[in-house]
Amino acid sequence: MSATMPPCVRRAAIPVDGDAAGYLTVDRDGPTVLLLHGTYWSRVWLPVLGGLAEAGLRPIAVDLPGLGRSGGELTTDTATVPALAAWVRRFVSAMGLTGPLALGGHDIGGAVAQHLLVHDGLDVSGLALVNSVLYDSWPAPHVARFGDPAVAATAAELLDARRQAVAAALTEAATDELVTAYVDPWTDPRVRRSWRALAGAADHRYTLDLVPLLRRCRTPKLLVWGVDDRFENIGYAEKFAAEMPCTELVRIPGAGHIPTESARAGSPASWATSSRRSGHRYRMYSATTRYRPGFASAFIRAVSTEVVIADARPAAVQASALSRCATSTSWNRVSDTVIGHAVSLGWAGGTTRRRGHRSRSWRASA
Known part of the structure; x- marks a missing residue:
């Protein structure tokens, strides 16, 4: 898409x-979807914001302190996952957000979202992780090296490293215009210092410590994964989906670490297959000619139908602005689309039915 x-x-x-906490949003009423970035910034969520709003949601993609367009400056003490989660809670309070909200997390933002889900008392209706850090999958070497205080790097060297990382994460979507848009915040020395602090504070013990709590958490969880990610291997997502209750994995072939940008449509097709592997069911779906989503549509459908509506508390769902979408007519309309099939966990109107782990892939058509 355009930058x-x-x-x-x-x-x-x-x-x-x-300090000013910057965020992207669309002005509309509806249940809140709070979107957290990691080693990039709120720009990663830009392709899905309009569609989330059209689906009846209120999307908010916040820049963590010292990063993107937010003020302040991170240190290795304030850039830890628990410290960032505490900051997000203060942001939620400052925004006056009350009631259930859905969380989306990308990259290290996924670690913060996992922490918020099990620790910090937010009323989380569902969690969507997009190519997130999991278990001991992080920090990536290209990030960790800049967290070492002994590694000297000029502004030009760091900017060049970020350009290379962004281009690799965007895969075939990378253009000079888009890469420049993504790298722009790092032209500010304060942001460069904050980013190095984030890299220095990156520690997989924060996600490993969450595993016992996540194994007991029945909140709906969705993993949306660009299969060609060079940084966060899909094997970690498969493990997470197999171990954690109420979890669905949606694979996006041909997409990389930033599937919001890099997922591209393929040729029209109409097929679905299923197979048995190690006791798990794997399904692959393609879009029909009637509904051909890119990643944006996939994430929108996943969040608006599975994460927000598929709440374990029917009364809360019926009281929400999205209760109309939980009716059979709306649900059938969603289920008729490819993404409705691809992310359906058997949840409807707040009832959870889970028969083992389901891991599914889909192909989008133009």
């Missing part, structure tokens, strides 16, 4: 801890 911002999306800021 320019769609007209429906606006950038705003609100004070948190005395």
Whole structure:
């Protein structure tokens, strides 16, 4: 997509801890979907914001302190997963967000989202992780090396390293315009220092420590994974989906670490297969000619139908602005689409039916 911002999306800021917390949003009423970035910034969520709003949700993609367009500056103490989770809670409070909200996390933002789900008292209706760090999958070597204080790097060297990392993460979607848009925040020395602090604080013990709690967590969880990710191997997602209750894995072939940008449509097809492997069911779906989503549509359907609506508390769902979508008519309309099939866990109107682990793939058509 173009590096320019769609007209429906606006950038705003609100004070948190005395500094401006920048965020992207679309002005509309509806259940909140709070989107967290990792080693990039809120730009990773831009392709899905308009569609989330059209689905009846209120998307908010926040820049963590010192990163993206937010003020402040991170240190290795304030850049840990628990510290960032605490900051997100203060952001939620500053925004006046109340009631259930869905969380989306990409990269290290996924670690923060996992922490918030099991630790910090937010009323989380569902969790969507997009090519997130899991278990001991992180930090990636190309990030970790900049967290070492002994590694000297000029501004030009760090910017060049970020350009290379962004281009690799975007895969075939990488253009000069898009890479430049992604790297722009790092032209600010304060952001470069904050990013190095984030790299220095990166420690997989934070996600490993969450595993026992996640194994007991019945909140709906969705993994959306670009299969060609060079940084976060899909094997970790498969393990997570197999071990954690109420978890679905949606594979996106041909997409890399930033599938919001890199997922591209293929040729039309109409097929579905299933097979048995190690006791798990794997399904692959393609889009029909009637509904041909890219990643944006996949994530929108996943969050709006499975994460927000498929709440384990029917009363809360019926009271929400999305209760109309839980009716049989709306549900059947969603289920008729490829992504409705691809992410359906057997949840409807807040009832969870889970017969083992399901891991599914889909192909989008143009």
